[in-house]
Amino acid sequence: MAAFDIASLRFDARGLIPAIAQARDGTVLMLAWMSADSLAETLRTGDVTYWSRSRGELWRKGATSGHVQRLVELRIDCDRDALLLVVDQTGPACHTNRPACFFTAVRDGQEVILTEPVAT
Amino acid sequence: MAAFDIASLRFDARGLIPAIAQARDGTVLMLAWMSADSLAETLRTGDVTYWSRSRGELWRKGATSGHVQRLVELRIDCDRDALLLVVDQTGPACHTNRPACFFTAVRDGQEVILTEPVAT
Numbered sequence: 001m002a003a004f005d006i007a008s009l010r011f012d013a014r015g016l017i018p019a020i021a022q023a024r025d026g027t028v029l030m031l032a033w034m035s036a037d038s039l040a041e042t043l044r045t046g047d048v049t050y051w052s053r054s055r056g057e058l059w060r061k062g063a064t065s066g067h068v069q070r071l072v073e074l075r076i077d078c079d080r081d082a083l084l085l086v087v088d089q090t091g092p093a094c095h096t097n098r099p100a101c102f103f104t105a106v107r108d109g110q111e112v113i114l115t116e117p118v119a120t
Numbered sequence: 121m122a123a124f125d126i127a128s129l130r131f132d133a134r135g136l137i138p139a140i141a142q143a144r145d146g147t148v149l150m151l152a153w154m155s156a157d158s159l160a161e162t163l164r165t166g167d168v169t170y171w172s173r174s175r176g177e178l179w180r181k182g183a184t185s186g187h188v189q190r191l192v193e194l195r196i197d198c199d200r201d202a203l204l205l206v207v208d209q210t211g212p213a214c215h216t217n218r219p220a221c222f223f224t225a226v227r228d229g230q231e232v233i234l235t236e237p238v239a240t
Contacts, residue, residue, distance in 0.1 A: 019160020031202040077221040082151040084222040101197040102204040106124045
């Protein structure tokens, strides 16, 4: 065991690292990006906080929608350049109101929508 | 339904898109990167093929180790800038010979190794 140091992660040239959010049942909810600050905020508060590349600011997931993610466990990959966040998701994870963002499958060369938006 | 066109994906400035490989049991095996060519090769052959950023070439997973990934299903996220690959993994997915790359957890500020290498 060693003390975890955020600076030991391999952030990219923009200072970001990809983070996969996974529900406890194994569902991959989404992929987003974290800065060192957003990861520190996530660990400090337990509320998963990403870096919004479009807005250029910290993005506490669910801050406006209420569809928050509580961090269950942070995991790091072998190259220290990707994160896996096991989370408890309140409401749908996707901005389309679907439970997860990966709702489009490619089957026989066609796009197939696997899930519909849920009522919120 | 619409025909799937690789060019409809949002590749980054390097021409790459992050791809999460997930086993059928829900385990997140790894995160790697695909170019348009590597995705086309994956769809053509069924053998998951990434783009190796370190070597700057197509990387058919398991080409040297034998630890291949057969594509079960390709999924696309809502923003079309991330992929989820459901796969059948032969042998360990991680180059450390662990089943998956996310074997390090952060608990109470300490790094904890969750799984050990398997004999291959």
